Amino acid sequence: MCCTDMALAYVEAHASWSEANTRPSLGRDYAAFVAKMPDRSSRAEFAVEGVRCAACMTAIERGLAPLPGVASARLNFSDRRLAVTWKAEAAPDVPAVLAALNALGYAAQPFAPDRLADAEAAETKRLIRALAVAGFASMNVMLLAISVWAGSVSDMTPENRDLFHWIQALIALPAAAYAGRPFYEGAFRGLRAGRVTMDFPITLGVVLTLVMSVVESVSGATHAYFDGAVMLLFFLLIGRVLDQTMRRRTRACAExxxxxxxxxxxxxxxxxxxxxxxxxxxxxxxxxxxxxxxxxxxxxxxxxxxxxxxxxxxxxxxxxxxxxxxxxxxxxxxxxxxxxxxxxxxxxxxxxxxxxxxLMRRALEARSRALVLADRATRLYVPLVHAAAALTLVGWLAAGAGWHAGLVDAVAVLIVTCPCALGLAIPAVQVVTAGALFREGVLLNDGTGLERFAQVDTVVFDKTGTLTLPEPVLTAGTFDPKALATAARLALSSRHPMATALAATAGGSEPFPCAEEAAGLGVRAQVDGVELRLGSARFCGAEAEAAAALAADPEASVICFRAGDGAPVAFPVRQGLRPDAAEVVAGLATLGHRVLILSGDRAAAVEAVARRLGVAEWEAGLAPQDKIARIEDLQRAGRRVLMVGDGLNDAPALATAHASLSPVTAAHVSQAAADALFLGRGLTPVLSVLTMGRRARRLMLQNLWFSAVYNVLAVPLAAFGLLTPLIAALAMSGSSLVVTANALRARSGAAGTPAEAVGRPPVAAPVPSAA
The missing domain is CATH 2.70.150.10 (Calcium-transporting ATPase, cytoplasmic transduction domain A)
Structure with missing residues (x-):
């Protein structure tokens, strides 16, 4: 399915930019949007309106390549951001890029996150208003149409029938003019640039149906098809709103x-x-x-x-x-x-x-080039629909049927092949699965991620904050209760995370009033003539005790305490493993997934976690570039990688991986880069997204196959005059209801508990295979 338009507010913004393009001083206005890169090249980002499918991405990038000085143009399909890079020796020409995009049929403006947020909100409101108008008109026009149908088999006079037709026209024509604007604008932009988009057959079908219905009403014909036109818009707008709902704002990465x-x-x-x-x-x-x-x-x-x-x-x-x-x-x-x-x-x-x-930008741009199911399905749709309608008209004219009969059957072909079922096939499954995943503790960021989850065969975990809990705790041990209680009170005067963990675990309730912090070392206080110190091993003179504590627990960090000349104490503090981490890792292995740990933490800490979880493949001390390199190596070897991570250093790896998942406690940048977020302290959602992703992809494929079979059967019937536009509209509506009902099956099929995933065979814990 083609993607939604960017916001209507962009049109007004583009008009102001276009007006500014005529002023000589414009170049200075764009200076803030152009960034100088380390290699002396220049780069600017643009928010582009009207990007709807993979063909748009290719048209834009090829259309900008001939511009003087442009080294590259890369469009991120997921957030409609275009990155243009100029050569080092060339002066950046932002107005030329905007003019070229306008000539290609796309309105654009320099990217600014606050403007994009407002534009997306405006577009969502516009689609919902259009949907409401189309729904209201559909109900009322259909009630009038039913009266005409019933009257045709009873005693309704021609005068009453014509009156009902004209009342339908009074409702349908203004409603279609307003509700169809998202499609009309897209079709017009494409035609102006010499391209035929998915909006063109929709616009053509609606306009021809309305024109023909007006002609039929004027001539006093038995049938008019106003109901088919507004119902068509209603179902198509449902698909648009669903798609807009599922398209999360990846602009959050930049913010x-x-x-x-x-x-x-x-x-x-x-x-x-x-x-x-x-x-x-x-x-x-x-x-x-x-x-x-x-x-x-x-x-x-x-x-x-x-x-x-x-x-x-x-x-x-x-x-x-x-x-x-x-x-x-x-x-x-x-x-x-x-x-x-x-x-x-x-x-x-x-x-x-x-x-x-x-790194994140390049990874997201690369990922956006991977065609999802809907894009593949729609690549051939437009030319096939146009060809079928044109051949129908030409065929009937050649058979001597006349323009009226030929046009009626051609319009019936356009209506019966309208991409309602195709448009709902994917987003309906996405929305239903998103609700099911939410009940499993997973928040879906990107509906297209479901298709990627279904293909995963390798799972890469970060350690810190992912396999472990985000908050550190004092490890179990035998400590002097008095020393522990005193250290906990002293810890209340420090903002250090380990001091916070010590205070929380040991139950410190009241800080010492005379405590003061020593920059970079720790905190000290004089109590009853005795100096108390809490902080680093050097600050407390506890190097030997700290070394012994680390040798006993390589995963831990150490915070030390000393009271006067007494013996120092080293308190090991570390992040504990998530409670079900071992069961989830075992469950993934049982389901045939390869599991690795790639972490930026110390080797001793990563090795200890890997050993406890039974993970044989692990690496430590990795920079963001290193994680990306390891994931790319796996993907070049044919693996489909799911990355599970939480830190800023994981964000580029999350964007690079075939699919990605982050805990809800992750850094905001990682949350934005991930396909989904999971709630709670457990890792069970990792199993949930993989099993439900496979189920969702299977349902998507079923819907697409149904849409294909429906069109194969319906087009010949419409082409040979066996379907009127009215029956075609009803058939189209019925196909939409079928794919929606099939999508509702995605409500079942969660992974269950880790123990269930490990202890039962795949038949009892279904993991549908990707078709």
Missing amino acids: NLAALRSERATLADTNGGLRDVPLAELVPGARILVRPGERVPADGLVEHGISELDHSLVTGETAAVMVRGGDRVFAGALNGSGALTVTVTAAAGASLLDEVEG
């Missing part, structure tokens, strides 16, 4: 990355003064101040200061990392308790955060 990126930085000049500057003004070699609680605005090296940085979103490492002079820091990392002076090594456009964004 969530922007949330991690500081828009301004505190620049330290050579005289020791501080100045707040935009991020764009930072250059390599600049000195910036990063205060406690701020995110690092650019990659760099620490010049002065000691603090602890939360790198978990960047590297996946659970423990906060202590940094001091000479250590490397990355944009997006959250500064802890100390102020840092950082020398910038990579500023805006070249930081690790920018690299992650680029």
